[in-house]
Amino acid sequence: GESVGLHLPTLSVQEGDNSIINCAYSNSASDYFIWYKQESGKGPQFIIDIRSNMDKRQGQRVTVLLNKTVKHLSLQIAATQPGDSAVYFCAETGARGSYIPTFGRGTSLIVHP
């Protein structure tokens, strides 16, 4: 079924640590996945994406891992900085054929200096 919005879990880390944010997606037919960062009072900002024919993709300080068997995505942030504090959402698309992002429930990342 469709992902349903729930209250946000929180991940607290120390500055400089690596962060891992997890996401379970709902539709096995989804073939394109995106991670967004949302700062307070702002719209989502694109971080990194991955297609279903890949299981890993790296960007600058970020890595996305995709496990289609268990419908799981993760976002790894290396050397986390206070500016990384935000809510992170995964979104899945492609199952409906028109690539409308369907958002997961999100994780609040708090980075302590």
Next chain:
Amino acid sequence: GAVVSQHPSWVICKSGTSVKIECRSLDFQATTMFWYRQFPKQSLMLMATSNEGSKATYEQGVEKDKFLINHASLTLSTLTVTSAHPEDSSFYICSARIQGAISTEAFFGQGTRLTVV
């Protein structure tokens, strides 16, 4: 990257009045725009897909007579919350994709905070 702009960024209105929110693609044309609603500490929920020159497609449970969507040009979609009530208070966010682009990336506006008193 492409820029999507919403106006206003925030609005406070009295219960029973109507509020219009604009979503513009500033440097690209968008055949399709999307409207989301986000309650505090929750995820973004798709409300409707706005199609240029035709009627919007609403998600199940979203009242089309309450949330009027108009997509009159390739760079502008508007969402009008009619007869707003306090329960309509929320963060409304639009997004758009570049017309004809191979990329499936959607670009998001900065959101509009609606408070109904």
